[in-house]
Amino acid sequence: MSFTRRQLLGGLVGLAVVGFGAGGASRYWLGRRDSPVGPVYELIAAPLDLELVAGHQTPAWAFGGTVPGTELRVRQGDWLRVRFVNKLPVPTTIHWHGIRLPLEMDGVPYVSQLPVLPGEYFDYQFRVPDAGSYWYHPHVNSSEQLGRGLVGALIVEEREPTGFKHERTLSLKSWHVDEAGAFTDFSVPREAARGGTAGRLSTINGVPQAIIDLPAGQIVRVRVLNLDNTLTYRLNLPDAEAQIYALDGNPITPRPLGKDYWLGPGMRVCLAIKAPAAGKEISIRNGPVRLGTFRSVANNEAPGAWPRPLPANPIAEPDLASAETLNFNFEWVGSVSVNVENGAPPSLWQINGKAWDITDKTCADRPIAKLVKGKSYIFELKNMTQYQHPIHLHGMSFKVIASDRKAIIPYFTDTYLLGKNERARVALVADNPGIWMFHCHVIDHMETGLMAAIEVS
Numbered sequence: 001m002s003f004t005r006r007q008l009l010g011g012l013v014g015l016a017v018v019g020f021g022a023g024g025a026s027r028y029w030l031g032r033r034d035s036p037v038g039p040v041y042e043l044i045a046a047p048l049d050l051e052l053v054a055g056h057q058t059p060a061w062a063f064g065g066t067v068p069g070t071e072l073r074v075r076q077g078d079w080l081r082v083r084f085v086n087k088l089p090v091p092t093t094i095h096w097h098g099i100r101l102p103l104e105m106d107g108v109p110y111v112s113q114l115p116v117l118p119g120e121y122f123d124y125q126f127r128v129p130d131a132g133s134y135w136y137h138p139h140v141n142s143s144e145q146l147g148r149g150l151v152g153a154l155i156v157e158e159r160e161p162t163g164f165k166h167e168r169t170l171s172l173k174s175w176h177v178d179e180a181g182a183f184t185d186f187s188v189p190r191e192a193a194r195g196g197t198a199g200r201l202s203t204i205n206g207v208p209q210a211i212i213d214l215p216a217g218q219i220v221r222v223r224v225l226n227l228d229n230t231l232t233y234r235l236n237l238p239d240a241e242a243q244i245y246a247l248d249g250n251p252i253t254p255r256p257l258g259k260d261y262w263l264g265p266g267m268r269v270c271l272a273i274k275a276p277a278a279g280k281e282i283s284i285r286n287g288p289v290r291l292g293t294f295r296s297v298a299n300n301e302a303p304g305a306w307p308r309p310l311p312a313n314p315i316a317e318p319d320l321a322s323a324e325t326l327n328f329n330f331e332w333v334g335s336v337s338v339n340v341e342n343g344a345p346p347s348l349w350q351i352n353g354k355a356w357d358i359t360d361k362t363c364a365d366r367p368i369a370k371l372v373k374g375k376s377y378i379f380e381l382k383n384m385t386q387y388q389h390p391i392h393l394h395g396m397s398f399k400v401i402a403s404d405r406k407a408i409i410p411y412f413t414d415t416y417l418l419g420k421n422e423r424a425r426v427a428l429v430a431d432n433p434g435i436w437m438f439h440c441h442v443i444d445h446m447e448t449g450l451m452a453a454i455e456v457s
Protein backbone atom coordinates (compact mmCIF):
# COMPACT_ATOMS: atom_id res chain seq x y z
CA MET A 1 0.00 0.00 0.00
CA SER A 2 1.21 3.47 -0.78
CA PHE A 3 -0.67 5.06 2.10
CA THR A 4 -1.54 4.30 5.66
CA ARG A 5 -5.00 4.63 7.05
CA ARG A 6 -4.01 7.60 9.15
CA GLN A 7 -2.80 9.53 6.11
CA LEU A 8 -5.87 8.58 4.15
CA LEU A 9 -8.26 9.72 6.84
CA GLY A 10 -6.25 12.83 7.52
CA GLY A 11 -6.46 13.77 3.87
CA LEU A 12 -10.15 13.16 3.69
CA VAL A 13 -10.99 15.13 6.78
CA GLY A 14 -9.55 18.23 5.22
CA LEU A 15 -10.68 17.53 1.72
CA ALA A 16 -14.25 16.47 1.73
CA VAL A 17 -15.82 15.65 5.07
CA VAL A 18 -17.21 18.98 6.13
CA GLY A 19 -19.89 19.55 8.75
CA PHE A 20 -22.68 21.95 8.03
CA GLY A 21 -21.70 23.81 11.15
CA ALA A 22 -18.31 24.61 9.67
CA GLY A 23 -19.76 27.60 7.86
CA GLY A 24 -19.72 28.52 4.20
CA ALA A 25 -20.18 24.95 3.10
CA SER A 26 -20.58 25.93 -0.53
CA ARG A 27 -16.98 27.01 -0.83
CA TYR A 28 -16.01 23.36 -0.61
CA TRP A 29 -18.13 22.58 -3.63
CA LEU A 30 -15.92 21.22 -6.39
CA GLY A 31 -18.44 20.80 -9.20
CA ARG A 32 -20.98 23.03 -10.87
CA ARG A 33 -24.68 22.33 -11.03
CA ASP A 34 -24.67 22.79 -14.79
CA SER A 35 -21.60 20.59 -15.07
CA PRO A 36 -20.97 19.76 -18.74
CA VAL A 37 -19.47 16.36 -17.90
CA GLY A 38 -22.32 14.77 -16.01
CA PRO A 39 -25.19 15.37 -13.65
CA VAL A 40 -24.82 16.79 -10.17
CA TYR A 41 -27.13 15.32 -7.61
CA GLU A 42 -27.91 16.39 -4.10
CA LEU A 43 -28.96 13.21 -2.36
CA ILE A 44 -30.41 13.48 1.12
CA ALA A 45 -30.82 10.47 3.39
CA ALA A 46 -33.56 11.07 5.95
CA PRO A 47 -36.33 9.32 7.86
CA LEU A 48 -39.54 8.81 5.87
CA ASP A 49 -42.86 7.45 7.08
CA LEU A 50 -44.07 4.98 4.53
CA GLU A 51 -47.38 3.22 4.00
CA LEU A 52 -46.24 -0.28 3.05
CA VAL A 53 -49.15 -1.89 4.89
CA ALA A 54 -52.48 -0.16 4.18
CA GLY A 55 -53.48 2.11 7.03
CA HIS A 56 -50.14 1.80 8.86
CA GLN A 57 -46.94 3.83 8.91
CA THR A 58 -43.50 2.25 8.65
CA PRO A 59 -40.60 4.39 9.93
CA ALA A 60 -38.36 3.94 6.90
CA TRP A 61 -35.11 5.65 5.97
CA ALA A 62 -34.84 6.89 2.41
CA PHE A 63 -32.51 8.46 -0.15
CA GLY A 64 -34.16 11.46 -1.79
CA GLY A 65 -37.56 11.00 -0.11
CA THR A 66 -38.52 7.79 -1.89
CA VAL A 67 -38.01 4.04 -1.49
CA PRO A 68 -36.19 2.79 -3.37
CA GLY A 69 -34.10 5.97 -3.46
CA THR A 70 -33.85 8.49 -6.27
CA GLU A 71 -32.83 6.73 -9.48
CA LEU A 72 -29.48 8.25 -10.39
CA ARG A 73 -28.62 8.36 -14.09
CA VAL A 74 -25.34 9.20 -15.76
CA ARG A 75 -23.85 8.55 -19.17
CA GLN A 76 -20.98 6.08 -19.57
CA GLY A 77 -17.61 7.83 -19.39
CA ASP A 78 -19.04 10.90 -17.65
CA TRP A 79 -18.56 11.96 -14.06
CA LEU A 80 -21.18 11.23 -11.46
CA ARG A 81 -21.24 13.92 -8.81
CA VAL A 82 -23.35 13.39 -5.74
CA ARG A 83 -23.44 15.64 -2.72
CA PHE A 84 -24.63 13.20 -0.12
CA VAL A 85 -26.29 14.81 2.90
CA ASN A 86 -26.87 12.75 6.02
CA LYS A 87 -30.07 13.77 7.81
CA LEU A 88 -30.38 10.39 9.50
CA PRO A 89 -29.86 9.98 13.26
CA VAL A 90 -26.92 7.63 12.57
CA PRO A 91 -23.55 7.67 10.75
CA THR A 92 -23.53 6.21 7.25
CA THR A 93 -21.79 6.07 3.85
CA ILE A 94 -22.70 5.28 0.26
CA HIS A 95 -21.18 2.36 -1.62
CA TRP A 96 -21.68 2.26 -5.40
CA HIS A 97 -22.25 -1.41 -6.10
CA GLY A 98 -20.55 -2.64 -9.26
CA ILE A 99 -18.89 0.63 -10.24
CA ARG A 100 -15.15 0.49 -10.90
CA LEU A 101 -13.98 3.61 -9.10
CA PRO A 102 -11.16 4.97 -6.93
CA LEU A 103 -11.00 3.56 -3.40
CA GLU A 104 -11.70 6.92 -1.75
CA MET A 105 -15.14 6.97 -3.43
CA ASP A 106 -16.06 3.38 -2.53
CA GLY A 107 -17.94 4.18 0.68
CA VAL A 108 -16.41 1.61 3.03
CA PRO A 109 -16.01 3.11 6.52
CA TYR A 110 -12.44 3.35 7.82
CA VAL A 111 -11.10 1.98 4.53
CA SER A 112 -12.37 4.50 1.97
CA GLN A 113 -13.57 7.29 4.22
CA LEU A 114 -14.82 8.17 7.65
CA PRO A 115 -18.52 7.54 8.25
CA VAL A 116 -20.62 10.59 7.36
CA LEU A 117 -22.06 11.75 10.69
CA PRO A 118 -25.59 13.09 11.17
CA GLY A 119 -25.70 16.64 9.81
CA GLU A 120 -22.60 16.19 7.65
CA TYR A 121 -22.24 15.77 3.93
CA PHE A 122 -19.77 14.08 1.63
CA ASP A 123 -19.09 14.77 -2.04
CA TYR A 124 -18.85 11.62 -4.12
CA GLN A 125 -17.34 12.28 -7.52
CA PHE A 126 -16.10 9.69 -9.95
CA ARG A 127 -16.12 8.76 -13.60
CA VAL A 128 -18.27 5.77 -14.56
CA PRO A 129 -16.40 3.51 -16.99
CA ASP A 130 -19.10 0.92 -17.65
CA ALA A 131 -22.69 1.18 -18.89
CA GLY A 132 -25.34 -0.89 -17.17
CA SER A 133 -27.56 -1.29 -14.12
CA TYR A 134 -25.91 -0.62 -10.77
CA TRP A 135 -27.11 0.43 -7.35
CA TYR A 136 -26.11 2.27 -4.23
CA HIS A 137 -26.46 1.60 -0.52
CA PRO A 138 -24.67 2.27 2.80
CA HIS A 139 -21.80 0.10 4.01
CA VAL A 140 -22.46 0.82 7.69
CA ASN A 141 -24.83 -1.23 9.90
CA SER A 142 -26.11 -2.69 6.69
CA SER A 143 -28.80 -4.99 8.08
CA GLU A 144 -30.69 -2.07 9.54
CA GLN A 145 -29.77 0.65 7.05
CA LEU A 146 -30.60 -1.33 3.92
CA GLY A 147 -33.44 -2.98 5.79
CA ARG A 148 -35.06 0.39 6.50
CA GLY A 149 -34.94 1.33 2.82
CA LEU A 150 -31.56 2.90 2.03
CA VAL A 151 -31.17 1.38 -1.43
CA GLY A 152 -31.44 2.93 -4.89
CA ALA A 153 -30.74 2.28 -8.57
CA LEU A 154 -27.81 3.82 -10.44
CA ILE A 155 -28.26 3.58 -14.19
CA VAL A 156 -25.30 4.20 -16.48
CA GLU A 157 -26.56 4.85 -19.99
CA GLU A 158 -24.67 3.74 -23.09
CA ARG A 159 -23.01 6.58 -25.00
CA GLU A 160 -24.77 5.68 -28.27
CA PRO A 161 -28.44 4.80 -28.80
CA THR A 162 -29.04 1.11 -28.10
CA GLY A 163 -32.23 0.66 -30.09
CA PHE A 164 -34.39 0.45 -26.97
CA LYS A 165 -37.09 3.12 -27.03
CA HIS A 166 -38.77 2.11 -23.79
CA GLU A 167 -37.30 1.28 -20.44
CA ARG A 168 -38.40 0.35 -16.90
CA THR A 169 -36.49 -0.17 -13.67
CA LEU A 170 -37.79 -2.76 -11.21
CA SER A 171 -36.13 -2.71 -7.80
CA LEU A 172 -37.00 -5.80 -5.77
CA LYS A 173 -37.00 -5.63 -2.00
CA SER A 174 -38.75 -7.49 0.76
CA TRP A 175 -39.44 -5.66 4.02
CA HIS A 176 -38.99 -6.85 7.59
CA VAL A 177 -42.38 -5.61 8.76
CA ASP A 178 -45.31 -7.09 10.64
CA GLU A 179 -49.04 -6.79 9.88
CA ALA A 180 -49.10 -3.31 11.41
CA GLY A 181 -46.14 -2.05 9.37
CA ALA A 182 -43.75 -2.09 12.35
CA PHE A 183 -40.22 -3.27 11.68
CA THR A 184 -39.33 -6.75 12.88
CA ASP A 185 -35.72 -7.82 13.57
CA PHE A 186 -33.49 -7.18 10.56
CA SER A 187 -31.11 -9.88 11.71
CA VAL A 188 -31.85 -12.91 13.86
CA PRO A 189 -28.76 -14.98 14.80
CA ARG A 190 -30.36 -18.35 14.11
CA GLU A 191 -31.38 -17.10 10.66
CA ALA A 192 -28.02 -15.44 10.03
CA ALA A 193 -26.50 -18.88 10.62
CA ARG A 194 -28.67 -20.23 7.81
CA GLY A 195 -29.85 -18.46 4.68
CA GLY A 196 -30.19 -15.03 6.29
CA THR A 197 -33.12 -13.20 7.89
CA ALA A 198 -35.83 -12.80 5.27
CA GLY A 199 -38.35 -9.98 5.10
CA ARG A 200 -42.03 -10.81 4.84
CA LEU A 201 -43.45 -8.20 2.49
CA SER A 202 -42.20 -8.28 -1.10
CA THR A 203 -42.29 -5.10 -3.14
CA ILE A 204 -41.36 -3.86 -6.59
CA ASN A 205 -40.27 -0.21 -6.49
CA GLY A 206 -41.56 -0.04 -2.92
CA VAL A 207 -45.07 -1.25 -3.80
CA PRO A 208 -46.54 -4.65 -2.88
CA GLN A 209 -48.09 -6.33 -5.94
CA ALA A 210 -47.06 -3.42 -8.17
CA ILE A 211 -48.63 -3.00 -11.60
CA ILE A 212 -46.24 -1.75 -14.26
CA ASP A 213 -47.58 -0.54 -17.59
CA LEU A 214 -45.84 -1.55 -20.80
CA PRO A 215 -46.59 -0.19 -24.30
CA ALA A 216 -48.37 -2.99 -26.17
CA GLY A 217 -46.36 -4.58 -28.98
CA GLN A 218 -43.15 -2.74 -28.07
CA ILE A 219 -39.83 -4.19 -26.96
CA VAL A 220 -39.09 -2.78 -23.51
CA ARG A 221 -35.78 -2.80 -21.70
CA VAL A 222 -36.56 -3.98 -18.17
CA ARG A 223 -33.81 -3.66 -15.60
CA VAL A 224 -34.49 -5.92 -12.63
CA LEU A 225 -32.39 -5.16 -9.55
CA ASN A 226 -32.32 -7.31 -6.44
CA LEU A 227 -31.83 -4.75 -3.65
CA ASP A 228 -32.88 -7.16 -0.93
CA ASN A 229 -30.77 -8.04 2.11
CA THR A 230 -31.38 -11.75 1.90
CA LEU A 231 -33.58 -13.20 -0.81
CA THR A 232 -32.50 -14.85 -4.00
CA TYR A 233 -35.40 -14.30 -6.39
CA ARG A 234 -36.16 -17.12 -8.81
CA LEU A 235 -37.31 -14.64 -11.40
CA ASN A 236 -39.76 -15.86 -14.00
CA LEU A 237 -42.31 -14.33 -16.35
CA PRO A 238 -44.68 -17.08 -17.45
CA ASP A 239 -45.60 -16.93 -21.14
CA ALA A 240 -43.64 -13.73 -21.74
CA GLU A 241 -41.35 -13.20 -24.71
CA ALA A 242 -38.24 -12.17 -22.77
CA GLN A 243 -34.53 -12.13 -23.59
CA ILE A 244 -31.61 -11.50 -21.23
CA TYR A 245 -29.43 -8.69 -22.61
CA ALA A 246 -27.08 -8.09 -19.67
CA LEU A 247 -26.13 -9.64 -16.35
CA ASP A 248 -25.15 -7.40 -13.44
CA GLY A 249 -24.44 -4.51 -15.77
CA ASN A 250 -22.43 -6.38 -18.38
CA PRO A 251 -23.85 -7.29 -21.80
CA ILE A 252 -24.14 -10.88 -22.95
CA THR A 253 -25.19 -12.38 -26.25
CA PRO A 254 -28.97 -12.16 -25.82
CA ARG A 255 -30.61 -15.41 -24.78
CA PRO A 256 -34.09 -16.35 -23.60
CA LEU A 257 -34.92 -15.75 -19.95
CA GLY A 258 -36.01 -19.37 -19.76
CA LYS A 259 -37.82 -21.06 -16.90
CA ASP A 260 -36.34 -18.93 -14.16
CA TYR A 261 -33.28 -16.85 -13.42
CA TRP A 262 -31.77 -16.91 -9.94
CA LEU A 263 -31.14 -13.31 -8.98
CA GLY A 264 -29.17 -13.18 -5.72
CA PRO A 265 -28.95 -10.15 -3.40
CA GLY A 266 -27.12 -7.32 -5.14
CA MET A 267 -27.46 -8.86 -8.59
CA ARG A 268 -29.18 -7.36 -11.62
CA VAL A 269 -30.53 -8.69 -14.88
CA CYS A 270 -31.37 -6.59 -17.93
CA LEU A 271 -34.22 -8.02 -19.95
CA ALA A 272 -35.88 -7.16 -23.21
CA ILE A 273 -39.57 -7.98 -23.01
CA LYS A 274 -42.02 -7.87 -25.88
CA ALA A 275 -45.15 -6.38 -24.39
CA PRO A 276 -48.21 -8.41 -25.39
CA ALA A 277 -51.40 -7.06 -26.94
CA ALA A 278 -53.20 -4.26 -25.12
CA GLY A 279 -55.09 -5.44 -22.07
CA LYS A 280 -52.95 -8.55 -21.61
CA GLU A 281 -50.85 -9.09 -18.49
CA ILE A 282 -47.61 -10.80 -17.56
CA SER A 283 -46.99 -12.02 -14.00
CA ILE A 284 -43.65 -11.13 -12.45
CA ARG A 285 -42.90 -14.06 -10.19
CA ASN A 286 -40.43 -15.35 -7.63
CA GLY A 287 -40.73 -19.09 -8.17
CA PRO A 288 -44.50 -19.67 -7.93
CA VAL A 289 -45.19 -16.41 -6.05
CA ARG A 290 -46.45 -13.34 -7.89
CA LEU A 291 -44.53 -10.17 -7.00
CA GLY A 292 -46.29 -7.86 -9.43
CA THR A 293 -47.77 -7.55 -12.89
CA PHE A 294 -46.88 -6.04 -16.24
CA ARG A 295 -49.99 -4.66 -17.98
CA SER A 296 -49.96 -3.86 -21.68
CA VAL A 297 -51.43 -0.51 -22.65
CA ALA A 298 -52.48 0.48 -26.18
CA ASN A 299 -50.14 2.80 -28.09
CA ASN A 300 -49.81 4.15 -31.61
CA GLU A 301 -46.23 3.13 -32.39
CA ALA A 302 -45.30 0.63 -35.05
CA PRO A 303 -44.39 -2.76 -33.54
CA GLY A 304 -40.89 -2.72 -32.11
CA ALA A 305 -37.92 -4.79 -33.26
CA TRP A 306 -35.48 -6.65 -31.01
CA PRO A 307 -32.42 -4.41 -30.56
CA ARG A 308 -28.95 -5.68 -31.35
CA PRO A 309 -26.75 -6.85 -28.44
CA LEU A 310 -25.52 -4.11 -26.11
CA PRO A 311 -21.91 -2.91 -26.57
CA ALA A 312 -19.28 -4.52 -24.32
CA ASN A 313 -17.82 -2.56 -21.43
CA PRO A 314 -14.09 -1.71 -21.44
CA ILE A 315 -13.01 -4.29 -18.87
CA ALA A 316 -9.49 -5.72 -19.15
CA GLU A 317 -9.39 -9.32 -20.37
CA PRO A 318 -7.56 -11.56 -17.88
CA ASP A 319 -4.67 -13.57 -19.31
CA LEU A 320 -5.58 -17.06 -18.17
CA ALA A 321 -2.30 -18.59 -19.36
CA SER A 322 -0.21 -16.45 -17.01
CA ALA A 323 -2.76 -16.03 -14.24
CA GLU A 324 -1.95 -17.03 -10.69
CA THR A 325 -4.66 -19.08 -8.97
CA LEU A 326 -5.86 -18.11 -5.50
CA ASN A 327 -8.18 -20.27 -3.44
CA PHE A 328 -11.06 -18.86 -1.44
CA ASN A 329 -12.95 -21.25 0.81
CA PHE A 330 -16.29 -20.11 2.20
CA GLU A 331 -17.02 -21.92 5.43
CA TRP A 332 -19.69 -22.14 8.11
CA VAL A 333 -18.41 -22.10 11.69
CA GLY A 334 -21.69 -21.45 13.42
CA SER A 335 -21.66 -20.99 17.14
CA VAL A 336 -24.66 -18.79 17.66
CA SER A 337 -24.05 -18.15 21.34
CA VAL A 338 -20.71 -16.39 20.78
CA ASN A 339 -20.77 -12.63 21.40
CA VAL A 340 -24.54 -12.38 21.58
CA GLU A 341 -24.50 -11.22 25.21
CA ASN A 342 -22.38 -8.15 24.59
CA GLY A 343 -24.49 -7.01 21.66
CA ALA A 344 -21.89 -7.76 19.01
CA PRO A 345 -22.96 -9.94 16.09
CA PRO A 346 -22.09 -13.62 16.34
CA SER A 347 -19.23 -15.02 14.29
CA LEU A 348 -20.75 -17.63 12.00
CA TRP A 349 -18.89 -17.62 8.69
CA GLN A 350 -15.29 -17.52 7.49
CA ILE A 351 -13.29 -17.06 4.33
CA ASN A 352 -10.07 -19.13 4.38
CA GLY A 353 -10.39 -19.61 8.12
CA LYS A 354 -10.84 -15.93 8.93
CA ALA A 355 -14.03 -14.24 10.06
CA TRP A 356 -14.55 -10.53 9.47
CA ASP A 357 -15.62 -8.61 12.56
CA ILE A 358 -17.67 -5.54 11.64
CA THR A 359 -16.98 -4.05 15.08
CA ASP A 360 -13.19 -4.19 14.51
CA LYS A 361 -12.02 -1.17 12.49
CA THR A 362 -8.63 -2.81 11.85
CA CYS A 363 -9.83 -5.85 9.86
CA ALA A 364 -8.89 -4.23 6.55
CA ASP A 365 -5.28 -3.98 7.79
CA ARG A 366 -5.09 -7.75 7.37
CA PRO A 367 -6.01 -8.42 3.73
CA ILE A 368 -6.75 -12.02 2.88
CA ALA A 369 -4.85 -11.71 -0.41
CA LYS A 370 -2.36 -9.26 -1.89
CA LEU A 371 -2.52 -8.84 -5.64
CA VAL A 372 0.12 -7.22 -7.84
CA LYS A 373 -1.30 -4.38 -9.88
CA GLY A 374 -1.64 -5.32 -13.53
CA LYS A 375 -1.37 -9.09 -13.02
CA SER A 376 -4.08 -11.59 -13.92
CA TYR A 377 -5.57 -13.86 -11.28
CA ILE A 378 -7.95 -16.78 -11.16
CA PHE A 379 -10.02 -17.02 -8.00
CA GLU A 380 -11.10 -20.55 -7.18
CA LEU A 381 -14.27 -20.08 -5.13
CA LYS A 382 -15.22 -23.07 -3.02
CA ASN A 383 -18.50 -23.02 -1.13
CA MET A 384 -18.14 -25.47 1.75
CA THR A 385 -21.58 -24.65 3.14
CA GLN A 386 -25.18 -25.72 2.61
CA TYR A 387 -26.26 -22.18 1.74
CA GLN A 388 -25.75 -20.14 -1.39
CA HIS A 389 -23.68 -16.96 -1.28
CA PRO A 390 -23.74 -14.09 -3.78
CA ILE A 391 -20.02 -13.28 -3.74
CA HIS A 392 -19.31 -9.63 -4.50
CA LEU A 393 -16.03 -7.82 -5.14
CA HIS A 394 -15.61 -4.06 -4.86
CA GLY A 395 -13.51 -1.97 -7.23
CA MET A 396 -13.06 -4.46 -10.07
CA SER A 397 -15.21 -6.66 -12.28
CA PHE A 398 -14.31 -10.31 -12.81
CA LYS A 399 -15.02 -12.86 -15.49
CA VAL A 400 -16.89 -16.02 -14.54
CA ILE A 401 -15.15 -18.84 -16.41
CA ALA A 402 -16.15 -22.19 -14.90
CA SER A 403 -18.40 -23.99 -12.43
CA ASP A 404 -18.66 -27.61 -11.36
CA ARG A 405 -22.46 -27.25 -11.33
CA LYS A 406 -23.42 -25.74 -14.65
CA ALA A 407 -22.19 -24.81 -18.08
CA ILE A 408 -20.78 -21.29 -18.03
CA ILE A 409 -20.71 -18.96 -21.00
CA PRO A 410 -17.97 -16.65 -19.71
CA TYR A 411 -19.22 -13.20 -18.72
CA PHE A 412 -18.09 -10.24 -16.65
CA THR A 413 -19.80 -9.39 -13.39
CA ASP A 414 -19.28 -7.98 -9.90
CA THR A 415 -21.34 -10.63 -8.06
CA TYR A 416 -21.47 -14.38 -8.56
CA LEU A 417 -24.16 -16.49 -6.94
CA LEU A 418 -22.14 -19.39 -5.56
CA GLY A 419 -24.50 -22.32 -5.03
CA LYS A 420 -24.49 -24.79 -2.15
CA ASN A 421 -21.20 -26.68 -2.18
CA GLU A 422 -20.38 -25.26 -5.61
CA ARG A 423 -16.87 -24.65 -6.89
CA ALA A 424 -16.47 -21.89 -9.45
CA ARG A 425 -13.60 -20.07 -11.10
CA VAL A 426 -13.54 -16.39 -11.85
CA ALA A 427 -10.69 -14.36 -13.34
CA LEU A 428 -9.65 -10.74 -13.32
CA VAL A 429 -6.88 -8.29 -14.02
CA ALA A 430 -5.90 -6.59 -10.76
CA ASP A 431 -5.96 -3.16 -12.37
CA ASN A 432 -7.41 -0.99 -9.61
CA PRO A 433 -5.13 -0.24 -6.64
CA GLY A 434 -6.75 -0.23 -3.23
CA ILE A 435 -8.13 -2.36 -0.44
CA TRP A 436 -11.31 -3.91 -1.76
CA MET A 437 -14.06 -5.65 0.13
CA PHE A 438 -14.79 -9.19 -1.01
CA HIS A 439 -17.95 -10.45 0.62
CA CYS A 440 -21.21 -12.29 0.53
CA HIS A 441 -24.13 -9.99 -0.25
CA VAL A 442 -26.53 -11.82 2.04
CA ILE A 443 -26.19 -9.00 4.54
CA ASP A 444 -26.58 -11.31 7.52
CA HIS A 445 -23.68 -13.43 6.28
CA MET A 446 -21.49 -10.41 5.60
CA GLU A 447 -22.11 -9.01 9.08
CA THR A 448 -21.38 -12.34 10.79
CA GLY A 449 -18.03 -13.06 9.19
CA LEU A 450 -18.33 -13.62 5.43
CA MET A 451 -16.25 -10.66 4.32
CA ALA A 452 -12.55 -10.09 3.63
CA ALA A 453 -10.28 -7.43 2.19
CA ILE A 454 -8.20 -7.91 -0.96
CA GLU A 455 -5.30 -5.56 -1.53
CA VAL A 456 -4.12 -4.48 -4.97
CA SER A 457 -0.85 -2.54 -5.08
Ligand SMILES: [Cu+2]
Nearest residue numbers: 389440442445
Ligand atom coordinates in the same frame (compact mmCIF):
# COMPACT_ATOMS: atom_id res chain seq x y z
CU1 LIG B 1 -23.70 -15.66 2.11
